[in-house]
Amino acid sequence: MVEFYIVSKCPMEGLYKNEKLARQVSVSYKDAVVKRFEAPDEIPAAQKYCADNLITVHQNLWQSIADRAKAQEAAERAATELLPAPATEEAETAKEEAVVVTRVVEEKKPSNLPVVRKNTVPAKPYNNPQMQLPQWASTVIFTDGSVMPKPDGDDKERMVGGYAALLVFRSMNETEVMISGHKDYPRESAYMEMVAIYKALKRLKKYRTDGKIALFSDCMEVVNAFNSKLTGWHECGYKLKNGGRVKYWKLWKKIWKVSHKLPLRVQWVKGHAKNRWNNRCDMTAKAEAKLRVG
Template sequence: MAIIAYTDGSSLGNPGPGGYGTILLETEKKVKKEFSQGFRLTTNNRMELLAVIVALEMLKKPQTEITIYTDSKYVCDSVEKKWVLGWEKKGFKGKKNEDLWRRFLIFYRKHKVSFQWVKGHAGNEFNERADVIAVAAANSKDLKIDTGFEADKSSDSINFAG
């Protein structure tokens, strides 16, 4: 059984309040599940990446085939062009979002993942829906702390909590 995910991130200011939206579709049963969460201070790129991580974390069976549709060139190119693997080999030295990239790689390696870039705000039904729920999460009253981002901003230490 193959899975399709549509992911999006939002930041109201960069940095500012932000949120992610993730939609999972089973291709056989056409089941749809939505996930979102808002954070009080984060960046758009962090939310784009976190949306993908959540999609992968929701997969229960190892080696699940998943195609992730994203409008984030940052995420898509970093994975498809294998930049993230080079960053990992160099210990992520000087790279932003190390905590999330490390978390991503754990789940990425458990599954058969492919990425498809889609143009944002171009009428794709599920991309538009992922955007709506990401923005709603960023605007919600239930904003969590993006500990990886806030710890990085307050000191030079690295915090791997997400």
């Protein structure tokens, strides 16, 4: 039997082949549930459990679990067929004597081979769940924006901004698509972060994607505004109580237009950390801005 685990009721929900990893990604969430299954008999039950809890698991994962179970059964069957016939009492006694003699000879015989010492340094524990793509999402997006000063001919500083968005399609063997560009006279880096989000969601329409979408940004201001304020802004026509308009309301309106029908979840990710996807977006956005700086 091959064990596998389903994590539910948390952002890292999905199928995990390793119990240690499943416990590790769920320990930070109080309501998370880790359920154990055995392949191949309990695969249908696990699939029903995922469907009931709206957990997206790609078909390739189910197939890999089934293949592992078949391979283990075949190995156990082959080992059973190759087992030697039961030995008699005399044969067992002779075997024990031969083993004793062999050990004595080996202990007295010096070895000319160099001593090979095993590495005693313990392996570094995996304690960075942010490096794992969320199992519940079929498409994962990372975005970032950057702003740099650019002197013009009159020695006055003006700004140039770069943006980058990385689309990872887990349903297509984690195919990656990078989008990047620049804008002159941006207001601030948060504005360029919004541009990256808009460009990514607009490009997403060109691909046939099924399932949930996860978008990660390291700009807390933009993430909070998207999750808690954007819908209310749209209903109020992007107007504030004082009669003014929401900051960058035209761009927010574009973002709402391309996102409100998508099964999208926007989350914050720590910037300049060990998340390789976020770091790639950060470097690309900075490069787009730096290329325009004289």
